[in-house]
Amino acid sequence: MPISGLVVTFRSSVMEHSDTIKAIGDIPEIELGDAAGSKLAIMIDSATKRRDQQIWNTLQQLPGVTDLAVAMVAFDGELPIGSNPDDEKTNGKNDRTRDQS
Amino acid sequence: MMDSKRRTFLKSTAMAAASSMVASNASLPVVYADQGVADLPDGDGLSWNKAPCRFCGTGCHVQVGVEDGRVVAIAGDKAADVNKGLLCVKGYHVGGILYGKDRLTKPLLRKDGKLTEIEWDEAIEIVAKRIYDSPETFAIYGSGQWTIPEGYAAQKFMKGGLGNNHIDPNARLCMASAVTGFLGTYGVDEPAGCYDDLDECDVVITWGNNPAEMHPVLFSRVTDRRSRGENVRLIDIGTRRTRTTDAANVYLEMKPHGDVPIALGIMHLLIENGNYDRSFVEQHCNFRAHPESGKSLFGEAISEDEFRKRIAKYTPEHVEELSGISVDDLRMLADLFANPDIRITSLWCMGMNQHTMGTAVNTLVHGVHLLSGHFGKPGDAPTSLTGQPSACGTVREVGTLAHALPGGRIVAKPEHRKQSEEFWNVREGSVNAVPGYHTVKMFDQFTKPTSDGGDITTMFVQVTNPGQTLPNLNKLFNDKEPLDDKFLIVSEVYPTATTELADLILPAAMWVEKNGVYGNSERRTQQWFKMVDPPGEARDDTWMTIAIAHKLFEMGYEGMKDKDGEFIFAVKDDAGKEIPIWNFDNYYDTNVDKHLFEEYRQFTTMKHKNLAPYDEYVKARGLRWPVVEQEDGSWRETRFRFSGFDDPFVAEGEEFDFYHSSSKDGRAQIWFHEYEPPPEIPDDEYPMWLCTGRVLEHWHTGTMTRRLEPLNRAMPTGYVEMHMEDARAANIRQGEVVIVESRRGSCELPVWIDGRGRPPRGSIFVPFFDETKLINDVTLDEHCPISKQPDYKKCAARVVKKAAAKVKS
Numbered sequence: 001m002p003i004s005g006l007v008v009t010f011r012s013s014v015m016e017h018s019d020t021i022k023a024i025g026d027i028p029e030i031e032l033g034d035a036a037g038s039k040l041a042i043m044i045d046s047a048t049k050r051r052d053q054q055i056w057n058t059l060q061q062l063p064g065v066t067d068l069a070v071a072m073v074a075f076d077g078e079l080p081i082g083s084n085p086d087d088e089k090t091n092g093k094n095d096r097t098r099d100q101s
Numbered sequence: 102m103m104d105s106k107r108r109t110f111l112k113s114t115a116m117a118a119a120s121s122m123v124a125s126n127a128s129l130p131v132v133y134a135d136q137g138v139a140d141l142p143d144g145d146g147l148s149w150n151k152a153p154c155r156f157c158g159t160g161c162h163v164q165v166g167v168e169d170g171r172v173v174a175i176a177g178d179k180a181a182d183v184n185k186g187l188l189c190v191k192g193y194h195v196g197g198i199l200y201g202k203d204r205l206t207k208p209l210l211r212k213d214g215k216l217t218e219i220e221w222d223e224a225i226e227i228v229a230k231r232i233y234d235s236p237e238t239f240a241i242y243g244s245g246q247w248t249i250p251e252g253y254a255a256q257k258f259m260k261g262g263l264g265n266n267h268i269d270p271n272a273r274l275c276m277a278s279a280v281t282g283f284l285g286t287y288g289v290d291e292p293a294g295c296y297d298d299l300d301e302c303d304v305v306i307t308w309g310n311n312p313a314e315m316h317p318v319l320f321s322r323v324t325d326r327r328s329r330g331e332n333v334r335l336i337d338i339g340t341r342r343t344r345t346t347d348a349a350n351v352y353l354e355m356k357p358h359g360d361v362p363i364a365l366g367i368m369h370l371l372i373e374n375g376n377y378d379r380s381f382v383e384q385h386c387n388f389r390a391h392p393e394s395g396k397s398l399f400g401e402a403i404s405e406d407e408f409r410k411r412i413a414k415y416t417p418e419h420v421e422e423l424s425g426i427s428v429d430d431l432r433m434l435a436d437l438f439a440n441p442d443i444r445i446t447s448l449w450c451m452g453m454n455q456h457t458m459g460t461a462v463n464t465l466v467h468g469v470h471l472l473s474g475h476f477g478k479p480g481d482a483p484t485s486l487t488g489q490p491s492a493c494g495t496v497r498e499v500g501t502l503a504h505a506l507p508g509g510r511i512v513a514k515p516e517h518r519k520q521s522e523e524f525w526n527v528r529e530g531s532v533n534a535v536p537g538y539h540t541v542k543m544f545d546q547f548t549k550p551t552s553d554g555g556d557i558t559t560m561f562v563q564v565t566n567p568g569q570t571l572p573n574l575n576k577l578f579n580d581k582e583p584l585d586d587k588f589l590i591v592s593e594v595y596p597t598a599t600t601e602l603a604d605l606i607l608p609a610a611m612w613v614e615k616n617g618v619y620g621n622s623e624r625r626t627q628q629w630f631k632m633v634d635p636p637g638e639a640r641d642d643t644w645m646t647i648a649i650a651h652k653l654f655e656m657g658y659e660g661m662k663d664k665d666g667e668f669i670f671a672v673k674d675d676a677g678k679e680i681p682i683w684n685f686d687n688y689y690d691t692n693v694d695k696h697l698f699e700e701y702r703q704f705t706t707m708k709h710k711n712l713a714p715y716d717e718y719v720k721a722r723g724l725r726w727p728v729v730e731q732e733d734g735s736w737r738e739t740r741f742r743f744s745g746f747d748d749p750f751v752a753e754g755e756e757f758d759f760y761h762s763s764s765k766d767g768r769a770q771i772w773f774h775e776y777e778p779p780p781e782i783p784d785d786e787y788p789m790w791l792c793t794g795r796v797l798e799h800w801h802t803g804t805m806t807r808r809l810e811p812l813n814r815a816m817p818t819g820y821v822e823m824h825m826e827d828a829r830a831a832n833i834r835q836g837e838v839v840i841v842e843s844r845r846g847s848c849e850l851p852v853w854i855d856g857r858g859r860p861p862r863g864s865i866f867v868p869f870f871d872e873t874k875l876i877n878d879v880t881l882d883e884h885c886p887i888s889k890q891p892d893y894k895k896c897a898a899r900v901v902k903k904a905a906a907k908v909k910s
Contacts, residue, residue, distance in 0.1 A: 003108070005115030005176075007122045007187070009328055031112075034120040038328045041119035045112055053811050056190075066328060067321060070193040071118035071186055072176035074111040074166070 002052040003074040005033075008040045008059060009067035017064040024062065027055060041071075110147075111174065118176050122186045151178055151722065152629035153619050154192045155612045156800045158245075158487030159183060159316045160621025161192055162722045165613055167632050172196040172613065181722040183296060183625065189317040191800055194809045198612065199633070201808030205593055205600075205608035206637025216606065221638060221685070224607060225645075229652035231559045231588055232263070236660075240267035240543050240557045244564035245275065245489030245496050247642065248617035249626070250697040252495035254646045254670070255563065256507060261525040262650060262660040262669050266512055266537030267557065269503045271565040272489060272496040273540040274572075277888035278454040279485035280497055282463020285389075285398055285887075286471075286770050289509060289708055289761035290497050293742040294446070294482030295623040295725055299323055301480030302446040304334045304437055308360055308466060309452020309894070313344035314797040316450075316486055324348060336434070338363065338426075339452070340792060340894075341822070341866055342859040351433075354861060357790050357895040358779045359424030361458050363431065364465035365776065366420030368472055369412045370435035378441065378474025382771070385757050386471050389770040396886050398460075399763045400772065411773045423776055438473035444480025445470070450488060451794065455893040459885035461774040468771040477744040477757055487622045488801070494620015494627075498710055498726075499701065503537035508704030512536055524703050526663040539889040541882055544571055547587060548580035561590045563642050564609070568599035569802040569872055572891040573882040575846045578602070592642055597804050598872045609642055610635035616694040618718065624710075624725045624739075628718035631689070643697070644688050651683035672696050708761065709750050743769075779895050780883040783863065787843060787897035789827070790864035793880060794894075796857075799870035807870070819871030821850040821900065824862045828854045833902060840901040841867060846878030849903070865900060869893075 008024070010017050014035040024042065025032050029051065033041030046052040059068055147168045154161045162181030166174030175196045179186030188195075208224035209216040232239045241255050247270070259268040283290045299305070299322045312320040326333050337349035338360065346352045355363060371377040388408040392401045403411075417428040424431075437445060447470065453462050467483045475481040487493055500507045507524075510517035518532040525531075538546055538557070544567065549555030571577045581587055581602055591603040594611045614635035618628045647670045654661035654668050663669050672680050672691055681687045695715045705712045711727040713736040718724060724738040729749045731737050741747040743759050751758040759769045783790055798816035799806040806812045821841055823833065833839060835854050840847050850867060860866050867876040881896040 003111045003115050004193070005117070005119035007119050009325070011328065031116065033116050034123050036123045039123040041116065041123045043112055043116040043119065045108075049811050050814070053814060067324060069122070069187040069318075069321065070177060070190070071122045071179075071188075072115045072164075072174065073193050073196075074115065074174040 002044070002046050002049055004044050004052070005071040005073075006042050006044065006059075007069045007071055008042060008065055009069070010038045010040070010064045011066050012064070013038055014040050020062045020064050024059065027058070029055060114174075118186070121179060122177070147173065149176075150630060150632055152613050152632070153490060153621070153627040153723070154188070155195050155198060155490060155805065156191050157316060158489055158492055158622040159319050160490065160619065160623070160625055160627060160723065161188055161318050162627070163188065163192060163195060165196065165632055170633050172199055172633060178722060183621070183623075183723070184318045187318050187321060190797065191806060191812065192318070194812060195612075197809045198805040199614065201595055203595055203808075204636045204639065205595060205606060206639055207608060208638070209606040211604045221640070224605060225648045225652050227605060228561065228590055228649050229656060232649070233653060233656055233658055235558060236263045236265055238556055238558040239263070239265060240538065240547065240560050242540070242543065242560060242562045242565065242567060243268065243270040243501050245270055245272040245487065245492030246564045247491060247495045247501070248619060248694070249491060249494045249499055249701065250616075250618060250694040251563070251642045251646070252491075252499040252501040253507065253697050253701045254643045256499055256501050257525055257669065258646050258650050260506065260512065260532050261521065261527045262653075264531055264533045264660060266503055266533050266535065267543060268501055268537060269540045269543055270496045270501050271540070271567065271570060272492040273502070273890060274455070274570060274893075275451060275488045275890075276454050276485065276492050276497075277890040278456060278459025278463050278885050279487075281398055281460040281885075281888040282467060282485070285400070285460060285464045285763070285772065286467040287743070287759050287761060288763040291493060291624055292482070292484045292622070293477065293744075294484050295740045296322065297740055298446045298480050298482040298484060300326070301444055302333065303443040303480065304336065304445045306336045306338065306434075306445065306447045307345055307349075308338050308447060308449040309340065310448050310450045310486070311339070311343040311345045311794070312448060312450075312486065313348060315488065315795055317797065319486070320345070320348075340790075340864065341861065344797070344857065351430075353426045353430050356423070356425040357792070357864075358456075358458065358776075359426065360453060361462050361465060361774065361776050362415060362420045362423035363426060363434070364462065364469050365412060365415040365774075366417060366424070366431045367435045367438055367469050368465075369415040369420075370417065370432060371439060371472055372409055372412060374435070374439065376439035377472045381474035381476070382472060385759065385768055386771050387764050387766070387768045388773065390773045398887055402764065403773065408771070408773050438469060438475060441474060444478065445475045446480060447483045448486060450486045452894060454485070454890055456890070457780050457883050457885055457892045458774065458777055459890050459892075460887035461772070464770070464772040465774060467769070471769055471771050477741060479741065485622075488795075490621065491619040493622060493624065494618065498620055498705070503539050503543075506532070506704075507701055508706075508710060509708030510704065520707065521704075524700070525669065526665065527660075527669065528664055531660065541572075541577065541884055541889060541891060544577040548577060548584070550584060551586055555587075558586060559588045559590070561592070562599060563592045563645075566597045566599045566802040566804055568597065568602060569875060570869065570877065572877055572880040572893060573845050574875060574877045577882060592645060593804075594639070595804050595808065597802065598875065607645055608637065608639040609645075610639050614639070615641045616692065618694060618698060621723070625723035626712060626718055626726060627723035628715065640685055641688065643693060644682070644685055647693070648683045648685070780892070781881055781896045783897045787899045788863070789898050789900060791841065791843065791879065791896050791898035792860070792864065792866045792894050793869050793876050794866065796868045796870060799868070801870065803870040803872060807872070816870075819850055819868055819874035819876065820853040820856070822853050822856055822858050822860050822866040823900065824860055824864070825855050826862050827900075828852060831900060831902065833900065838903055840903060841865065841876070841879055841898055842901060843879045843881070843896055843898045845881065848874055848876050848879050850874050850876075865898065
């Protein structure tokens, strides 16, 4: 399952965003790391890719967060990134939308 | 599943990588070879190596973690000056692009309408035979995602071997106008500045450009400066609000084609107010315009008085009428350029390039910078960005365009052909003097019946997806389907809209499954090594070209022999024995990339685009050309071309020298162009402007990113952005599926009202990543007369409720 190291950038010094830091720390999959200036290092260890995406979306919407950047991501060897669940369509095999006029 | 020991190791590595990025906040990293690797400790069989990201033209470097022959981790490379260790959401998932479930792993031949597996030997023979039988009706359609050796091999095969110039890349669709803009202004292609400008500028102007989504790591250099308390003003000029607008201090909403009068209006005010940089212009610039006889790349000289006379009519009031931006806003822009105490960087990409006045508007924005003297100092730069990882390296530098030769040479000039023939050691006269077909013409000729003059009968597509990206697909691609004598060969990694019509599909290796070299938007050449094997029988594109060439050689095709009678791609070992690189089993007995790169490197000194030896790129995270050897044997890159303080080709003591000036006097050209309206304008029948483009989560046609579950979940479908009032007036609800149609075709899409991008009333936006919703059935194939680049950004369309369409029919 996904493991990633992220850098959260705040609008101003990390110290001025204690409520948001607490909210991040309350997410069980997140481990807080070093902070300097407006940046905070975090590590996410989530159970599923879906959960990883949810955490990502949550972080982006937290007050004071202006950017989320990735420093490292690890993949699970047995769960390669797959195709769109809607494979028949996304592979473009049978469902090309063409002008029928 | 990962074992707990490895999991713990990866967790500590992830935190260390993030923490190091936080700690390095205070200073820019210095590029040391292998620093990034040292910071990512190996363990449990995990090894790391560098590669540029596979996606956009920014050229971020990643560290690729490989274990048991498989990519298992990706980290930003903090030794890389481009991205300083950061990656965007696409880069974060780049490792997964190798592992989609439906990778192509075996050559497939269409027999009786069905794709059937065949062996590689048969596939190569089929291609070679079609070329042998009719070499002049063969064409290669390539890519800004070709590696430099891939593009160089295709270029040499076509122009040196077959004497056939019908080779053109998909980059024709994305940055051809930038090329002609640079050539028309400076006499030589590619930006003078570099990404360092973003670290130094006081003002960034985005001209129809959305770097927040399309070049997010690059954009973060600006937002990062702001977060450190620096004052960087961002002015976004666009036809719709985007995420870049969200970060902007000022948003100027222009009408489609409004960029042309805005640039003219700024120059008008600089002249009228007398606050242009008179000294810079007198010393370093000429004035230029098209002659009455017609448009051309270099035009003719005009006097400054003539320039003043022509630009006089672009008053703020007239510009307001043409562009839609107010008189006050235009004056604000002109005042910024009139201020010599600030540094201004202009950025643009598809908005200015996919434009029927693409060359014109490119030269005009360069002209604004030249006239105001905002040029050639760190932070003062007109800079075009590219959308593909090697549009610069492979297309613009290797010259894989229908009229070009490597190193800035062109087929029309006898001395350039002679140089190329000498470097390739092929017979005099081998290179054809007549330019081949540009992309739109090439596909028009391919999809037109042979009996009607369609004189391209075999097309080889490598590393791109024209069945989704060409404009006006019903005319330029879909018409191929019923033509039995036309043969489409596609080298691909996954099934695409293009493979759907292919007669022969060749499974390709991708990214770190092969050696490669890319060239990014800031003239940076970046090398990587193969790290994992491709799946099944997928093989390198360079190998495919060489294998086809060798098959022709075996068949006795004269063009595949050099002047000494040897194979044109012959590689010999230290004992002088030829290595059979056309056999895939022997392909990696030597580094073919290195051999091709060293041969290509000879061309690069011809127009001061000097490259270092291959081994220097192995050590570095890319080097920006010109790269020149120093007295101590080291190699020095160049950040700012034409500027005496940095460019080694500017004579000592000179402040600037445009040493490839088209006027042969060391000066750049400030162009005048008359405004021309777009080729198709909304009317009663088709009342909306249609603009197309990209989204953050998907890269171009989605061939790779649609296979990445997190990205696809975040952006699962194409859509049409509409303004709330337009939707309300048409009784269209959020999410309702509607028909977007033009005079050329139609496409069904769900509506996103006032979503991520917010188009103004009377306009809609559709991204092109979704292969199930082909918006290019709707777009227009009108193109810039100089660059031949189509305009995907504006045509007339209408939005029809599905129910209404049913009633009509």
